[in-house]
Structure formats: C-alpha cells, structure tokens
Amino acid sequence: MDLIQWKIKRKKDIFKLENSPEILRFATAGSVDDGKSTLIGRLLYDSKGVFIDHIEALKNDSKGKNSEKIDLAHLTDGLKDEREQGITIDVAYRYFSTPKRKFIIADTPGHEEYTRNMFTGASNSSLAIILIDSRKGVLSQSRRHLYISYLLGVKNIIVAINKMDLIEYDEQKFISIKKDFLKTSNNLSIDSLNFIPISALDGDMIVDRGDNLSWYKGETLIKMLENTKIKSKNQSNESCFPVQLVSRVDNNKTKDFRGYMGTVTSGEFHIGSEVEIHPGKKKSKIKKIINLGNYTDAINRNQSGTLVIEDELEISRGDVITSINYRPKVGNKIIAQICWMDDESLSIKKKYFIKHANKSSKIMITKIINKINIQSLTEMPSNETIHMNDIGNVEIKIQNDIVFDSYRNNKVLGAFIIIDIETNNTVGAGIIK
Secondary structure, eight states: OOHHHHHHHHHHHHHHHHHHHHHHEEEEETTTSSHHHHHHHHHHHHTTTTTHHHHHHHHHHHHHTOOOSSOOOGGGSHHHHHHHHHHOSSEEEEEEEEESOOEEEEEEEGGGGHHHHHHHHTTTTTEEEEEEEEEOHHHHHHHHHHHHHHHHTTTTEEEEEEEEEGGTTOOOHHHHHHHHHHHHTTOOSSSEEEEOOOOOOBBTTTBBBBBBBBBSSOHHHHHHHHHHHOSSOOOOSSOOEEEEEEEEEOSSSOOOOEEEEEEEEBSEEEEEEEEEEEETTEEEEEEEEEEETEEEEEEEEOOEEEEESSSSSOOOOOOOEEETOOOOOOEEEEEEEEEEOOOOOOOOTTTTEETTTTEEEEEEEEEEEEEEEETTOOOOOOOOOOOTOOOEEEEEEEEEEEEOOOTTTTTTEEEEEEETHHHTEEEEEEEEE
C-alpha cells in the first residue's frame, strides 16, 4: 500500500469512527480550578486510555516534586506554558473507549474570558458535562455554560459536583447545589439532566464507585456516558451541500471539467439526484460524484467531495446545492442570538465581517433586541450594548443576500462568526433563530 492509498484509507477509517453510533462526543466545561483537567485525566487513566510511557513520564514528574500521587491534570494539559500557569487555555480533543462505547472529549477552558471556546467545544457534541466545585456552588459561569449548551442544541447535560472529598462527602451540600441549579435549568427544554457527586482526585464515582459516597445510589459517570442515547443526525431527507470551491480543469487529459467542492451537511446525494442551486433557485441533476479521489455513486452527511452537475450554470463559492425538497431561506437580514467575545463592546452600526457557511460578507448590527439574564437564563430588555461574554438577540443587516436556515434545522447554514474589519479578530459567534 503506497502513501496515497494509506491516506485515503485513513480518511475513510476516521470518517467511519466519527460517524459511528457507538461514538459519543461530549464537551466538558467549568469555572477556574473546578478540577476539570483532573476529571478528564481520571477518565483516561481509569479507563486505560493512556499510553504506558505517558504514565511513566508523569510518575517521574511526581517523584521530582516529592509527590506520592500522579497529577492526572497533566494528562490533558499538554502545553508547557499551560502547565506552568496551571490553566487550560484552548479546546483540546481527547479520545478513549470502553468495551461498550468510544468517546471524543472536547476539553474547553474554564476562564470566563475563554467562553468563546465553549462554543467550539459544544457545537458538535451530544452531551455536556458541567463541572461545579462543591465548595463554591453554582456560579454565573456554570449558568453561562448551561445556556451555551442549550443554545447549541446539546440536550443531554450531566452536572458533576466535584471535590466532594473537600466537604467530607456531605450529602446535604450536594442536594443544596442540585436544587440551586434546577432553579435555573427549569427555564430550559433539556432532554436529560443528571447530577452526580464525584471526587476527580480520588476517583469516587468516575469509573469506579469508590468507598466514600455510599449514600449516592445512581450510576457512575462512565456508566452515564455509556448509557446516553444519541439521536441519529443522519435521517434527514433534506440534503444540503454548501459550495466551498469551484474546481475547473481544461488540459490535454481533461477537457472543460467543472466540479463543485464542499461537504454534505445533511442528507445525501446520488448520481441522478435532482438538485436546486441557491440563491438563484436554478435546477439541475447530479452527473458525477467524486469522493476521496474516486468516482462514486453517492455521498453522505459529513463526507467531503466534488459534485458535477449536468447543466452549465453559474455557481460560485458560498452558493448552496440542495435536494429539491429543501427550501433554505435567502435574504440580507437575520435575527440571531450571539455571544460577544471581544474586550471592546459591540458597536451598533459599525461595519463587521460575518463568516457564514463558506462565504464572508460585510454586515452591520442594526438593533439589540434583548439580552440574556445569566442568573435566570431568561430574556430581559436592555438599553445597554453587548459586552464581553454577554449573550443577546440582535438584528443583523448583511451587505448581500446569503443562503441560511435556523440553527436547529441546519447547524452549518444557521451558525456564523463575526470578525472585526480593522483587527481581523473574531469578536462574536452566533446562531440564526
């Protein structure tokens, strides 16, 4: 097998892995020093998801610090400066498995100024673990992480109340935190919400039950993760393919080839499928499909490839090819919910860039409709602007028409980021309502 064949096989294997019903993608979120890195390290360590040489390196590191215990947080904090500062500053993806299921963890930072990373981590997750320090209780950041998870369509939530060892495994304190959290979550529609007391440091209720929480009769964390039901995301009969690149070839071997490259975001396409191209609503049929360098009869959700259509139509980057039965919206005005991520507050009628699907456009945010009260997670009228980490509903005017949909119906056509024209920094992320 040559290198090219190996790479093609590798891509196919990764696609099968990440789209298998056995895979659970979940995000972890918490405030600073809640023990999130230790929790993930414990999951990896106790489930035998760590290489032996990695464990040996950590043992040697512990000996050098005259410590009897391995610092499990270092299984996840791989960056040198990150370890020196004792914080996690980016989204990292971890992989482990049990005999029952495979897992992909999106490890997001706890610092409030890195709330934007929670958007990244939760956007492709089916479940979120929200970590709470048992000594501190429910914080604003806990509520913010809950709302972002809900906003991004994550309907399975596990609230892990950590550091129970530091409050002598107090059952009444656990119950009190649970009641406090429920006051907030009652305003949201969530499929499953589970609470579990844990000690990530000592391992109680993570993979093994441990000896200190006999009053808790529920499942361990790993059992909750194994038994979470994932709703299939590939049953949509509405097919969607945003065009990322137009491929043109005209040489001695290939004459007048024109293909449209991108990724299927929902449904599937077959040779002979009738399609419609938006925003112009031009119709045609699929003539050829190329996937991983080979011609194929079909291409499915999350697969990247090239579509060749029967008619010569003017199609460019940012256009969207769909099945005939799918009717995305086309327009230059949207109502969206955004999370602001920049130190400089949102400026009404200032020009920004929006990056939506595969297209960038100039925009102005013309109106702040309301903001989200992080304490109650309800909408509240506000005459103020939107500041860093605020979440609010806004009206956006776009310089040109875009092809869009609600986020709940299509995550790709319903999500966007906002970029400052002057600094080129990402200042906001949002979803279309």
